[in-house]
Structures are given as C-alpha cells and as structure tokens.
Amino acid sequence: MIKAFITDIEGTITRISFVKDILFPYAAKHIAEFVRKNHAHAEVSEQIEAAKVAMKQPDATLDDVITTLQHWIETDQKITPLKQLQGMIWQHGYQNNDFTGHLYPDAYQFLQQQNNQGFVLYVYSSGSVKAQHLLFEFSDYGDIRALFSGYFDTLVGGKKSASSYQNIMEQLPYSAHEVIFLSDVLDELDAAKAAGLHTCHLVRDGQETSPEHFSIGDFTEFTLEQYR
Ligand SMILES: CSCCC(=O)C(=O)COP(=O)(O)O
Numbered sequence: 001m002i003k004a005f006i007t008d009i010e011g012t013i014t015r016i017s018f019v020k021d022i023l024f025p026y027a028a029k030h031i032a033e034f035v036r037k038n039h040a041h042a043e044v045s046e047q048i049e050a051a052k053v054a055m056k057q058p059d060a061t062l063d064d065v066i067t068t069l070q071h072w073i074e075t076d077q078k079i080t081p082l083k084q085l086q087g088m089i090w091q092h093g094y095q096n097n098d099f100t101g102h103l104y105p106d107a108y109q110f111l112q113q114q115n116n117q118g119f120v121l122y123v124y125s126s127g128s129v130k131a132q133h134l135l136f137e138f139s140d141y142g143d144i145r146a147l148f149s150g151y152f153d154t155l156v157g158g159k160k161s162a163s164s165y166q167n168i169m170e171q172l173p174y175s176a177h178e179v180i181f182l183s184d185v186l187d188e189l190d191a192a193k194a195a196g197l198h199t200c201h202l203v204r205d206g207q208e209t210s211p212e213h214f215s216i217g218d219f220t221e222f223t224l225e226q227y228r
C-alpha cells in the first residue's frame, strides 16, 4: 500500500524555465560578489573548499573557484558545493521579492490533496535543502513548507544513482514499495525503481516516455489505481 511520495522539483512541480531563466541567471549574476564578500564565513568557506576538491585543484585561487562556479551554472552541473551556494544566494532574491517560487497549479492542488488524505510528502531535488525551503516558503501560494515532512538534496548522492534512493529510504519509516517517486527525468526514475520505489513520470513538455514508468502529462491525470 502506498503511504508516501517523494517529489522532484524542477520539471515536476515547478516549471523548468523558472529554474533556468530566473534562478540560475540570478545566481550567475551574484555569485562572484557573494563569494568574495562571504568567503571567510564558515558555511561559505566550506563550500569553496568542497569546490576545490571537485575541481581537483587544491591550490585554486578564489578567482579560479568563481570562474569554475560560473561555468558550472552555465552548464547546469549538479555539483553539491555549487548547489549549496546557490541556495544561499537565492535567499536574498526571495526575501527582496525579486521572484516567488513557482509551482504548477495542478502540482499545488495534488500536494494539498495527498497531504489531506494522509499521505506523507518528501522532497528530493538537486537544489539544496536550503533552496527547497526557500522555494516553498516564498511560493506563489505562500508558505507551504508544512506540506512536507522531509527534504533531501545531493548530500544523499546524485539523483541518477540507486544508492541515493536507498540512503533516503534508510531515513524514512517506510519500505521502498510503499513510496512513489515523482520526476520528469527517466534516469532518475530508473535509479529510484532500481532501489525498489514506485515511480511516476511527469511528461509536461512532451518528453520521451518509457514503458518502465507510469507517465502523466500533469497531476490531474494521476491515479493510485496504477499502484494497486
Ligand atoms: C530547489 S529549487 C532549485 C532547483 C535546482 O537548483 C535544480 O538543480 C533542479 O534540480 P531538480 O532535481 O529539482 O530537477
């Protein structure tokens, strides 16, 4: 019996263009100034050191790190230190009302319905847990953080690795077969399925589907019948 959902964010409950055309350019615009200004703060310096490790350049200068971070933003790399820094940078944008966290109306309604019916909701995104909290705190529908019982990011591993879903399941009070993972990316769904989770593929933009995963165009098409 299904008891919980784990949802991806970008492309599943949030428009891809909100992330690519609003959040990423905002981070690209502010990252150099943010890193230069805050590099001595522990939470930032920790990510700078982690970036040097990912670059395999322990002696990289601050300018080298900034150039690499900008390249990682341009090429949408899901590298943990970048994702952690982006969350810190977006905080100012949300608080300054430069943007609100986009949610598809059908996704908001679906999340509310499932929550009302007693299903437990979790989030797993490449965006950091801080970035997830911000998106839901400053969402188009107000502060909806109370809908979710837990948040996971790339600190559990990358979204295309089955071990990441195993790591998440070790932290949840459910068996994998009681959980549905929602995503727009087939490689992520394959990894979740390999870890024993049920899956649902969101094909909002007409992506290729796979017979391995139940697929829907949006959440108005979702049915639990599929998982009985
Ligand atoms: C938490 S909002 C920012 C999303 C983000 O940075 C990202 O890389 C999207 O990844 P997802 O796993 O949600 O597709």
Ligand SMILES: [Mg+2]
Pocket (backbone or CB within 6 Å): 008, 009, 010, 011, 012, 183, 184, 185
């Ligand atoms: Mg996605």
